[in-house]
Amino acid sequence: MVRRRRLKRKRPFIIFCLLLAALFYGGYTLYANDFFLPSFELGSSPAPPVNTGQRLNVLLLGVDAREGESQTRTDTIILASVDPKTKQMSLLSIPRDTRVNIPRHGYDRINSAAVYGGPEMSMKVVSELLGIPIKYYVIADFNGFKNIVDALGGVTLEVEQDMYHYDPTDNYAYHIDLSRGLQRLDGDKALQYVRYRGYAMGDIERTAHQQKFLVALGKEMLQPGTILKLPSLIPEVNKYVKTNLSLSDMMKMASAAKSMEDGNFVAQTLPGRPVDIDGISYWGVDPAEARQMVAMLFRGETTTDVVLTTPLDGLPASSGSAVSRHEAAEDEEEDDTRETTGANKRETITEREIKSIPSADNVKITPADESEDDSGSTGEEETDTEGADDEDDPQDDSEGYNPGIPGAAS
Numbered sequence: 001m002v003r004r005r006r007l008k009r010k011r012p013f014i015i016f017c018l019l020l021a022a023l024f025y026g027g028y029t030l031y032a033n034d035f036f037l038p039s040f041e042l043g044s045s046p047a048p049p050v051n052t053g054q055r056l057n058v059l060l061l062g063v064d065a066r067e068g069e070s071q072t073r074t075d076t077i078i079l080a081s082v083d084p085k086t087k088q089m090s091l092l093s094i095p096r097d098t099r100v101n102i103p104r105h106g107y108d109r110i111n112s113a114a115v116y117g118g119p120e121m122s123m124k125v126v127s128e129l130l131g132i133p134i135k136y137y138v139i140a141d142f143n144g145f146k147n148i149v150d151a152l153g154g155v156t157l158e159v160e161q162d163m164y165h166y167d168p169t170d171n172y173a174y175h176i177d178l179s180r181g182l183q184r185l186d187g188d189k190a191l192q193y194v195r196y197r198g199y200a201m202g203d204i205e206r207t208a209h210q211q212k213f214l215v216a217l218g219k220e221m222l223q224p225g226t227i228l229k230l231p232s233l234i235p236e237v238n239k240y241v242k243t244n245l246s247l248s249d250m251m252k253m254a255s256a257a258k259s260m261e262d263g264n265f266v267a268q269t270l271p272g273r274p275v276d277i278d279g280i281s282y283w284g285v286d287p288a289e290a291r292q293m294v295a296m297l298f299r300g301e302t303t304t305d306v307v308l309t310t311p312l313d314g315l316p317a318s319s320g321s322a323v324s325r326h327e328a329a330e331d332e333e334e335d336d337t338r339e340t341t342g343a344n345k346r347e348t349i350t351e352r353e354i355k356s357i358p359s360a361d362n363v364k365i366t367p368a369d370e371s372e373d374d375s376g377s378t379g380e381e382e383t384d385t386e387g388a389d390d391e392d393d394p395q396d397d398s399e400g401y402n403p404g405i406p407g408a409a410s
Contacts (some may be wrong), residue, residue, distance in 0.1 A: 047244040047245065047246075049246075049248075049249060050245070050249040053084060055081060055082065055298075056081065056082045057079060057081045057132055058081075058082075058134075058136045058137065058138060059077070059078075059122060059123050059126055059137045059138075060076070060077070060078040060079070060138055061076065061119060061122060062076030062139075062140055062141075063075055063114075063140070063142065064141075064142040064195065073109075073111040073112055073114065073115055074110075074114045074139075075096060075111065075142065076093075076210060077093070077111065077122070077126070078091055079092040079134070081132075081297075088266065088300060089266075090297045090298055091211070091265065091266070092267075092269075092294065092297060093207040093211060093268070093270065094129075095203050095207060095269070095270060096111035097110075097281060097283045098110040098270065098282070099282035099284055100125050100128075100129055101125075102121065102125055103117075104116075110122075110125060113125045119137040119139055119242075119244075120137075122137065123137055128287075129285065129290055130287075130290055131290075131291040136243070136245050137244055138241065138242070138243040138245070139242045139243070140240055140241050141240040142194075142195070143240060144239055144240030145187065145190070145194070146187030146188055146190070149186065149217075150186055150187035151229060151232065152220060152221070152226055152229060152233075153226070153229075154184045154186045154187075154190070155185050155190055155216050155217050155220050156182070156183070157183065157185055157212075158182040159182075159183060159185075162178065162180050163176055163177070163178040163192065163193070163196045164176060164177050164198070165196065165197075165198060176196050178192055178193060178196070193213060194209070196209075201307075203283070204269060204307070207269050211267050211269075266300055266301075266302055267302070268293070268297050268303070270283075270306075271285070271289065271290075271293060271306045271307075272286075272307075273310065274307070284312040286312055286313075
């Protein structure tokens with residue numbers, strides 16, 4: 001099912017704030033320059049200058065490196081694409097278990113690309129999968145996440161379920177213990193929320209919750225008292241971010257972002273199907289389907305059909321599952337430290353069980369000041385629109401946007 005969505009921003013600089021918010025959990029900044037992240041061996045070739053008149057694609061990579069690790073897989077992968085003509089920003093979350101062909105290394109999970117060749121390899125793999133050019137990246141380390149959220153004074157968020165994961169490693173640095181309900185999360189609790197993997201739909205549902213937190217953080221940044229704190233956050237951000245964007249490029253982007261006052265954004269999770277190959281679980285994605293979906297996303301359309309049931313390259317979609325039960329999802333923390341090619345044994349659920357998951361109750365996304373219309377495409381190509389302009393809806397704050405999870409609020 002395809003839905004045409006425009007999430008209108010009714011306050012100045014909302015896109016700018018959301019871009020900055022994305023940085024904090026795996027993403028994107030307009031002020032970063034010459035930052036150091038030791039987990040990667042970065043290429044020496046500089047990125048071409050940003051042309052603010054053309055669509056800009058930036059790959060946002062979040063890492064969660066443990067102490068003493070020299071190489072770390074990307075824990076969060078998001079394509080951020082901005083069209084200056086339509087003033088639309090598109091966010092595409094790519095599940096980290098997506099099966100891709102990594103040059104000179106064969107098929108593996110997409111989160112291993114950075115281990116083999118740094119962010120340049122990640123950009124190459126994602127570019128080939130989606131069929132679009134990607135020249136820029138931003139990497140953020142989760143280790144700096146906690147201090148930044150604390151500097152903001154916390155974030156208000158409704159935790160959908162009790163979240164618990166026992167991990168005594170590094171003096172319980174990765175231990176998770178959250179209670180269900182609306183609450184004010186400090187940096188430590190916020191980090192627990194975005195790290196948690198114990199969902200019935202595993203990484204797919206986790207991605208939706210990360211999108212939810214991004215929106216909540218962006219909303220927090222719009223508070224008058226918070227905006228005044230942003231300049232003081234830059235030194236903290238500098239410690240945990242790496243990008244190939246130059247300072248001048250970022251200032252161009254910041255200037256362009258300020259013109260997006262009446263802009264909009266769309267968010268989507270990359271559709272696929274759970275597959276099991278030689279005992280290893282993957283998120284199976286057909287490149288042709290992925291490219292078609294990206295074209296739709298750039299037109300402002302999203303799909304609710306994220307978990308597909310069609311076969312992939314002769315493999316039945318439910319021959320295995322990248323969607324694991326609670327216990328298996330928690331074990332992913334340890335699995336990330338093993339060899340990339342090692343078997344990952346997981347308990348799986350069937351396609352029938354996937355369809356029975358009450359995700360509408362568990363995943364509710366509520367961005368600030370949301371309104372919708374059916375006026376037509378908002379992507380690169382201009383199309384005729386129908387109907388009246390959007391009107392403010394008093395129910396906006398209680399309605400959710402569809403993160404691409406079947407049955408989620410829309």
